[in-house]
Amino acid sequence: HLLLNDENLSMKDKAMCSEFSDRGFLQIDLGLSDEQIDSIRNDMNDILEHDAKLQPEGYQYNEHPRVFEGWKRSQNILSLSLNEKVLDMLRMLYDREPIPFQTINFTHGSDQPLHSDSLHFHTIPERWMVGVWVALEDMDEDNGSLSYIEGSHKLPFYDFQYMNLETAKVGEQYDKY
Numbered sequence: 001h002l003l004l005n006d007e008n009l010s011m012k013d014k015a016m017c018s019e020f021s022d023r024g025f026l027q028i029d030l031g032l033s034d035e036q037i038d039s040i041r042n043d044m045n046d047i048l049e050h051d052a053k054l055q056p057e058g059y060q061y062n063e064h065p066r067v068f069e070g071w072k073r074s075q076n077i078l079s080l081s082l083n084e085k086v087l088d089m090l091r092m093l094y095d096r097e098p099i100p101f102q103t104i105n106f107t108h109g110s111d112q113p114l115h116s117d118s119l120h121f122h123t124i125p126e127r128w129m130v131g132v133w134v135a136l137e138d139m140d141e142d143n144g145s146l147s148y149i150e151g152s153h154k155l156p157f158y159d160f161q162y163m164n165l166e167t168a169k170v171g172e173q174y175d176k177y
Helices: 011-023 034-049 076-082 085-092
Strands: 067-069 104-106
Touching: 011 085, 034 067, 034 076
Parallel strands: none
Antiparallel strands: 067 104
């Protein structure tokens, strides 16, 4: 639901809407300070050391832990998940109020195979879920940066039921993929 004809949008905003429509993603600078990034990373380490809520074992792709729902224990992670630049961008793109609902903080690249997030969670109607990935370090092809197939957001939506497959259970997701 892009508002390309909205006369209230600047030319820059219209270009970003068009890019998002074509490519399926946008890259924006959140302007995070080194102090903000360090605070988030320190909170992640503290959570892992004292109160780890890690991803269930069946969904680990390497030995590096992940912090799930860190926003519940860290004001810094909560603040990042409520970043106004991100929320404003989503308001513009979808003409709706965004609802942040989950955080996963990675200590290293996940090594996940290419997959569709919609197999794990999606919206009804389809295609209203947006994943926001924030790199807390400089990224390159060797340190676990995110992989995305440009334009894949325009592919048909498939779920387990459509493919006549039983929904994957923890520990069996590799077979279903």
